[in-house]
Amino acid sequence: MSKKNYILEMFPYPSGNIHMGHVRNYVIGDICARYHKLKGDDVIHPMGWDAFGLPAENAAIQFKTHPQDWTLSNIQNMKSQLQKLELDLDWDKELATCNEDYYRYQQELFIDLYNAGLAYKKDALVNWDPVDQTVLANEQVIDGRGWRTGAQVEKKNLSQWFFKITHYAEELLNDLDKLELWPEKVKTMQRNWIGKSYGAEIKFKISGENEYLNIFTTRPDTIYGATFIAVSVNHPIVKKSLSNFEIENIKKEFERMDGDKEKLGYKIKLSCDHPILSKKIPIYIANFVLDTYGEGAIFGCPAHDERDFDFAKKYSLPIIKVIDCDDNQLPFTEDGLLVNSPLLNGLNKNEAIKKIILFLKKEKIGDEKINYKIRDWGVSRQRYWGCPIPVIYYNDGSYRVLDKSELPVLLPYDVNLEGKGNALLNLSGWRNIVCPKTNQPAQRETDTLDTFVDSSWYYIRFLNNKLSKPFDVEQVNEFLPVDKYIGGIEHAILHLLYSRFFMKALRDIYSLKVDEPFKQLFTQGMITHKTYRTKKNEWIMPKEIISKDGKLFRIKDSEPVEEGPSEKMSKSKKNVIEPDEILDNYGIDATRIFMISDSPPDRELEWTDEGIQSSKNLIHRIERYFSKPMTDLKDDTEKNVEKFVNNIEKNILNFSLNKCVADIYTLFNYLEKENIYLYNSKLSNKILICIFPIIPTLSISLNKYLFNSSNFKEWPSIKTDLLIEDEINLPIQIHGKLITTIQTKKGYDEKIILDDIYKLDKIKNKINDKKIVKVINVQDKIINIIIS
């Protein structure tokens, strides 16, 4: 049975046009897919569309069209652009997430997750993007701003749907170790995001009340140094001592400070009893306490924490040293011996942590605790163009998740997108229904699912896009994980973490045998291009520029142009190269060659006119080569072709595609230098097969021309005996420095060859009257002579 091989590129968002980044991505995948097909593997290589999402809605408003029309026509256009690239894709597996036959099965999965306790609804303080008028997941907030709009994110309390990704926090973390074929960088980013830390949870009794404040700390050993408590402004305790008006004012004050590291605090009336010492410590609302981490409350130990130290200084709070150090070392955050801590004196950090936890446990005021930074995934989006969440609400506020038999909940087409916010809210005809189960009036959920939900399982749906259920268990067990997943590193956390969560959740719900969705992850680098602008800071497209006497000018008005650094291609900087134009001018093969030739695929590729031109020259050169009549071979011709086959194979498997291009040059340099023309010999056939994955159109046309054949047999098996070199160039070193080399046969006799070596002038001159102390002969590799 042939080996399955699932090769997948991250599917595109149908924004309108294919860009060069897509081309590079899909060429890399296409080379793999073509190679594996020649190897006889059962290759799956599908393509689809990540078709829901905000840009469609925004474009619809701007261009007075409909998100669906806009999206579907973009898909059509981009598909025809992809087809121009003649990629070897399984178009029969195509899917678009905005189509009913995709998202209705996603609604089924939502129900599955709900029934498994992995989807739930709660009031939560969420990240609100005021421009897009929707909630964002934590992962989508960057530096306090929305990842798409760049708008300052606001905190808002809304009832939202969540997926319980925290349930898998530990497994998501541990299984990263199993992903040997993932870049270390991505794994590190995910580890940091999950953010596991060991510590303790300690209960602080609120003075005079029968209530406690829970606090997570990684440094319970410093408990004797606690001189204040600080809580987030959103902590429940705040509501007990301040009015809403006061709280709002504090929030505003904090927001004004945002971005700054300046500490700000407000003391409240309540205080806590120190859990061990009989004293009261004040409670502050502080701007540096995160409400999304731990319990949203900390105890401040100013002597041994920088932030607490700053805060204590500003508000003149006591600083009690509990780890031995010089006073000028404060705040001292390193390991040391405990002082001023009756139970812990003389212990080091780890010993003290162990001991204090035992004590807290015994006193029932605390325990060991592992905390994760990762929060549950908020999936509700207050937008129209997404997958409807299959839930209805009754007038009493209760809700019901629909049965699978009640699906699909279709996204209505006729909506008015002109208003602010979610158009579904105003669509009473769609929204108001009578519940078929209770016969009571009810309203549909108007939030839609985050589009990252769509992309969390599309690789599963690809296996059978026509099935009348989300997927087939047997098929998933057989074909997953995806063997090679290729895409941009910008999805290192979001998409890749969500997909891993989905795979694990579905595994548990459907008893799948798959733990991880992507066995190998390859992150390709971006494409950059020089930027150009006039003195007036107008960006200019490269094709608008002419070079005169080494200076650059804008063609239309001879305005001088300055060349800037190479940056990621972007429309705003006008340094974009359009794939359509390149394909028309240079053809598919030259485009493919350039996509892989100048840099390793995981690094940045700088677009240059010389680069694409030399790629085209290579294509012409190969064409010319095969048009010349056959000549005799030389002794080493077959060996060189074998080496070529071997290298290409090795380099495709390693994703060292830039080296594949070098291999092609090396082969043709040799053949032309030696005046060996292979025309339609057996060796030509081998060469054509090997270049087929890389430059398929040329390879196919040469195959037709030379062999009158329209298909290729399998990848050539390598004659390994031919790869062995018997003649070698043996380097001779003295003290590890190269002096000369000699031609010899492998398996030489050390004594005999040394006699010859000592006769060499270069060696003789070096040795002179000195004594030979030692000779290191690494057989068939190198000889190193040590002299006195």
Place this chain on the structure above:
RNA sequence: GCGCCAGUGGCGGAAUGGUAGACGCGCUGGUCUUAGGAACCAGUGGGCAACCGUGGGGGUUCGAGUCCCUCCUGGCGCACCA
């Protein structure tokens, strides 16, 4: 601040601890052509040379671009994470 990755000719980049600079671009000289974003030939790390050369300094080794320590520089990610 923390973490990760990287630093090799004019440029992009090659080098299982064993001849540093494969291959390409660019450049120099020449050939061919009515012309060519073409092709062909020769050359191209530095230095006249002995020699010197993989960010700096140490170390391990017969031998280091590669391994270890340390510092510097750059990129990316996270960032008041208790």
